[in-house]
Amino acid sequence: MSERRVLGDFLRARRDRIQPAQVGLLVETGRRQTPGLRREEVATMAGLSVDYYIRLEQGRDTNPSMAVLDALAAALRLDEDEHAHLYNLARGVAGRRPRPRAPQTPARPGLVQLLESVRPTPAFVLDQVSNLLAANPEGLRLLSGVGDWEPADRNLIRYVFTHPEARFVFEDWEGMAMDCVAHLRTVQGNDPGSLALAALTTELCAASAEFERLWAHYDVRTKRGARRVFRHAGLGRFALTSEILSTPDGQRFVAFQAAPDSPDSDALTLLGLVGDGVPSCSEHAERERP
Template sequence: MPHTVTQARELGDLLRSRRERLQPSDVGLPPGTRRRTRGLRREEVAQLASISATYYAFLEQGREVRPSRQVLDALAAALRLDVCERAHVHQLVHGAPPEPEQTSAAMETLPPAVVSLVDRLDPCPSYVTGRHWDVLASNRAARVLWTDWPARPPQTRNMLWWMFADPEARRIVVDWEEEASALLGRLRTAAARHPGDPGFADLLERLHAVSPEVRAWWPQHKVDTVGSGTKRLRHPELGEFTLHHVVLQLADNPEHKVVTCTPSPQDRPRVEALLRRPRPTP
């Protein structure tokens, strides 16, 4: 059932108000005669949503019933709810909006403004990862300290692939085993939120094929969460240094995570000196 009686009543009020604002012609129904109520009749909404008129009446009355997501989507279509209204009814009933209906390509496409933001954060190393930890954007500082992501083949522009399949990662990441194990735990946590997502299955299959650590660690069922913290990296000119990183989720797509880093106070002068060097002339 909805989380509270108040939420059930709010759902009923919302459905009623949206029913009353529609006319039969708006949804392809004949106008009929002797229409004593504003907008559509309850039975007409029920017919459009392929549910019983009694069940729909219970919803409008604020009864403590819990319609499925499929029923809510059918009602959203019948009542011509917009994207925000559809998400709101799902939130009221199920405590969370539905998964966005997007293609894989759309889910992993960043708005140009986000790419521009990451570039403007330079010389603070910053990058954006997607649902499967593909690196979707990175600024010059991040490319100097990690790897040149845009220059890599598309299937290898992935933080997990770089960590486990690229020998360079073991040289750059000081605490490689700890960092790699935690990253694999975050992958497991994310995959559990999206059962059946072929992107996770494909990535795991490729990682198992190339990494003995993945083959050994995955059966241990370690889980971890995304969060802020510290990273210790190694650079040929700087030696070892520490970065403090913050992880932000984009409101438009929480699967997109912006990671931005600042050097620790003792490492800041030499790290920033390297990162502020003029870009080489092509």
């Protein structure tokens, strides 16, 4: 994808999702060829000329002012995360920031020590595109099967969309998948020229129809802590809440906690005790088939 087009792609995706009635426009009789708002409708609501708005969508104008961005955000009904994403895309395209070429950075030593100190709480260290830089044993057991991959291939989003056990592990797989893709769109806003992001999204669009659909849908959401229900072949079902600590260099420490003195907390304790003999989720699924 051309770096000059990412801003226009976002604007187009957003106007396609807004129906005229949502913004108080009268819908004329007859069939509209545009799925959402027309370019001229967005331009009018934002107080811009149609020609200028078209240049923005086509990547022929890459330096809109803050006032223009705010007007577009209001016209397209952007939420806080989407508004910030619009700013980041415009800044990144105008600045033409160079693509990073450095190899994958190892997990920070302090975060690796923290992984051990929080046990039996499952925890990972992720980079911006969710490469799994490090994990404690409970973290690897939580994502059943990810430890079978080579370390360089371990990526949380790749796991969600391509590993056969992921749909069992995450009870709300669709919600997890949507959050993962929305996070990558946020990363794109922060660094439109990221080679790591481009490689991952190209790979997953080819490997997963679900990823390709969600990527085209263009949700944008900053990764925050969330409650998720996990399933484990040996321990059953348990609910955990994630906490995320971010570092200035883009690494994220993610820990999954259970409510104190709860069955979920007991499950985490057992997760720290299970060994390699615990059956995999795929084996569990095989046993449950009639």
